[in-house]
Amino acid sequence: MVPSPPAGAPDMRATYDVVVAGGGVIGLASAWTLARDGRRVVVVDPAPGHGAVWVAAGMLAPANEAHFGEEPLVRLLVAAGQRWPDFARALEEAAGRTIGFIPSDTVVVACDASDRTALDQLLSFRESIGLGARRLSASECRHAIPALSPAIRGGAEVPNEYQVDNRLLVGALIEACRSADVQFSSASVTSVELDHSGAVRGAVTDDGLTLAADTVIGAMGWQTSGLGGLPPGALPELRPVKGHVLRLAGSAPLLHRTVRGLVHGRSIYLVPRRDHSVVVGATVEEVGADPRVQAGAVHSLLDSARALVPGIDELELAESAVGFRPGSPDNAPHVGWTDVPGLALATGHFRNGILMAPITAEAVGALVNGSELPAEFAPFGVRPPTGSPARSQ
Ligand code: GLY
Numbered sequence: 001m002v003p004s005p006p007a008g009a010p011d012m013r014a015t016y017d018v019v020v021a022g023g024g025v026i027g028l029a030s031a032w033t034l035a036r037d038g039r040r041v042v043v044v045d046p047a048p049g050h051g052a053v054w055v056a057a058g059m060l061a062p063a064n065e066a067h068f069g070e071e072p073l074v075r076l077l078v079a080a081g082q083r084w085p086d087f088a089r090a091l092e093e094a095a096g097r098t099i100g101f102i103p104s105d106t107v108v109v110a111c112d113a114s115d116r117t118a119l120d121q122l123l124s125f126r127e128s129i130g131l132g133a134r135r136l137s138a139s140e141c142r143h144a145i146p147a148l149s150p151a152i153r154g155g156a157e158v159p160n161e162y163q164v165d166n167r168l169l170v171g172a173l174i175e176a177c178r179s180a181d182v183q184f185s186s187a188s189v190t191s192v193e194l195d196h197s198g199a200v201r202g203a204v205t206d207d208g209l210t211l212a213a214d215t216v217i218g219a220m221g222w223q224t225s226g227l228g229g230l231p232p233g234a235l236p237e238l239r240p241v242k243g244h245v246l247r248l249a250g251s252a253p254l255l256h257r258t259v260r261g262l263v264h265g266r267s268i269y270l271v272p273r274r275d276h277s278v279v280v281g282a283t284v285e286e287v288g289a290d291p292r293v294q295a296g297a298v299h300s301l302l303d304s305a306r307a308l309v310p311g312i313d314e315l316e317l318a319e320s321a322v323g324f325r326p327g328s329p330d331n332a333p334h335v336g337w338t339d340v341p342g343l344a345l346a347t348g349h350f351r352n353g354i355l356m357a358p359i360t361a362e363a364v365g366a367l368v369n370g371s372e373l374p375a376e377f378a379p380f381g382v383r384p385p386t387g388s389p390a391r392s393q
Pocket of ligand 1: 057059243281282325350351352
């Protein structure tokens with residue numbers, strides 16, 4: 001269970017140092033970091049931890065969802081992965097609870113000959129950027145993961161791919177934020193209030209109130225680009241990328257580590273949890289913010305998952321859900337100050353929000369402290385929307 005947002009509204013007479021608009025994994029991790037740095041912080045979200053992060057599977061896989069041409073992004077993702085062991089330790093200590101962080105290797109498999117070719121290309125990409133993987137024959141794959149189908153066409157063992165229980169993670173972040181005196185508002189930020197010079201002086205919420213602060217961090221996922229009260233071109237382009245995810249419940253272990261695969265060109269992953277459940281994901285759908293769980297998508301996920309691991313047939317379909325990843329035109333995040341003094345963004349993390357939460361929180365802390373961001377963020381400050389004049393950096 002995620003702790004419910006702390007009871008009571010934030011003190012409207014208070015002036016905060018920072019308003020964090022959005023209580024997803026990025027907003028919560030950033031708020032926790034800022035509060036530990038001594039800032040007075042309020043997180044504004046009607047349901048903290050219940051957006052995309054709640055639906056996710058919690059894979060921390062730096063290079064599995066990257067493509068040729070995305071090397072700077074992969075460098076950021078790899079640096080993000082390196083933060084995880086320390087972040088997990090510090091968070092568990094602060095929250096006094098586990099987050100189900102498991103530093104394990106993932107097995108990636110191919111279902112047919114063309115999947116094998118596509119997988120080999122992905123492995124070559126990994127090797128070209130210095131990330132190893134051990135290629136496995138089909139029987140080696142099945143030796144590593146006995147539940148795999150005899151029909152698979154081989155695969156690879158990918159080191160340093162971790163997982164975290166995303167729901168335990170947000171519960172721990174809320175607890176750690178509470179302990180660090182972060183305030184919570186169960187409203188939504190609708191716009192940013194600017195002073196006569198055009199600098200931030202607070203955030204306006206949908207209950208008509210203004211939370212006074214010199215700094216606002218826009219961390220509302222894809223909805224960040226809808227923040228009002230700002231000059232044209234201040235915010236980047238973001239869009240919701242729908243993903244269906246299933247949770248299958250079991251009474252005995254079926255898998256002991258994450259399996260990713262290609263099944264007739266479709267990507268699939270199966271992430272086992274300590275309670276013997278398996279999280280199966282995910283579709284990647286450019287259909288806008290359509291909240292419906294659709295039969296075809298559920299069928300397609302189950303069809304691919306059982307092609308790799310037939311034993312899922314015995315599990316209970318416990319949950320089917322959709323989430324919306326914050327997609328940007330180049331699949332990369334926007335983390336930095338905007339041209340509006342006092343307004344920074346931490347959004348656009350697309351398929352890697354959980355992976356990038358610790359390094360993004362570190363970057364947000366650095367922005368507010370006026371210190372250097374991790375070097376890997378250099379290409380990923382706030383970029384203007386297509387057609388806007390280039391920003392002065
Ligand atoms: N990172 C998993 C997904 O976006 O499906």
